[in-house]
Amino acid sequence: MTTSMPAFGTGPPQPTRLRALSAFMHRNVWLRLLGLLAAPMFWLGVAYLGSLAALFVTAFWSTDSFTGDVVRSWTLDNYRQLVETDVYRRIVFRTIGVAVAVTVIDAIIAFPVAFYMAKLASPRVQKLLVVAVLMPLWASYLVKGYAWRVLLSEHGLIDSTFGGTPGFGLVAVIITLSYLWLPYMILPVFAGLLRLPDSVLEASGDLGARPGRTLRSVVIPMVFPAIVAGSIFTFSLSLGDYISVKIVGGTTQLLGNVVYDNIGAASNLPFAAAMATVSAVVMLIYLGAVRRTGALDNL
């Protein structure tokens, strides 16, 4: 390339400044990587992680009870209050309970649907079902929450069909959240089942396993990472939700409500920060626990 070439046709590209830069970049792997990562890392690594770090620090500050301003001196009072106050402790456990319940319900509903979609449905039906499952994701979250408020209300559809309704409260919150996050569970499990070769199922059958045994010993262990991937969504989305609670929860309080109220009405940012930190820590523990299953690659 460095020797001169006959000058007919377009010939080889001329050594321009762009080309020199390109060659330079080609030789420098680190420079290329830096070029790719600089912007995302500034955004996520500096700005986003920095914000999270600032939040965790704020949780160790307090507010002046007279002026309501944030006082920047180290204290463990927020966490002490959180652990020692019965109400807050119960709210934390209730929130985790709701997140677990929603995740389990979604997994139970999602698995048969995803299994039917991946293994039994004809290609045409499969395509239709994918669309049918995806579609509610595009309908507004709030409108769906509101639909459940109407459904669960007195004289609503559920009341007039079944002669009773759970009403607004914890049960309504669990139903609504399960409804809202169901597609987030179905899709990863469906993708996981698609990757599971049919021949494995046949082999299990040929070796004498009944469907139940194949399900327990082959299918579930192999799609478990996909189920866990779905659970990351359902668990995290439930942990941080405070809107559904306001729509169908009646007087129920979840972690998100405490954070929201302390930012707005009560104006106690450090305590809100401590409460938010708790949900972040719960989620990080969960992420750490499921990391080894390979679920993060299934997201």
Added chain:
Amino acid sequence: MTLTGHAKWLLRGAVALALAFIYVPLLIVVINSFNADTTFAWPPDHVTLHWWSAALDNQGARSAVLTSVKVGLAATGVALVLGTLSAFALQRYRFFGRDAVSLLVILPIALPGIVTGIALNNAFLTVLGIELGYVTVVIAHATFCIVVVFNNVLARLRRLGESSEEASMDLGATRWTTFRLITFPSLGSALFAGALLAFALSFDEIIVTTFTAGASLQTLPIWIFSNLFRPNNAPVVNVVGAVLIALSVIPIYLSQKLSGETAGGRL
């Protein structure tokens, strides 16, 4: 594994029940947008088109839709750039801290929305002293939209391999030309699927939004939420919901058409 006819019917039943669970509430929204009675008691007695005309005249709803579209487009744009860059870095290079970077991309969507919301709120107001508004919402939305673009591009890059790029460079093309003529065109539908999901995430987001929008900016979800509990406006919310349900056919059709093999894109 061969399922007996009995088991197959059981599965079909489960699917039918799940579909009913998914679609009955959506149907209720559509029906109630024509319901004359504002208590929405079941079954409805009278049908009206009043709410539909009220919704069309509703200035607040219209400007909220416009705001949401603007925020969604900007956030999607940022997410497209950052998501694609990080997908290339993680798919094409092996380096120290690679796992940490991939976790970092997932983090904004893996952490509860309220954590991201309050963290950014605190950073904007207390640390940086920026007033909340359009820019802060776009920054917040872009942060959790990066991951969907990243996932779609990463999956595509994994499948593409590098042989055609190598061929291009062996034939004398620069890295930039190779990217422009070879890599970018084959990423097209993955980028589109990612962009579509990113836009949808942004358009529908409320938890992070309430913490980063401030009082002056009203996105559609915030408008809906503030009107949900007003008896006179709640029926209009049903109309908006019905319209959104109807409009959702468009992105689904597009994503199916463009990325059939990925079944509508990854989450």
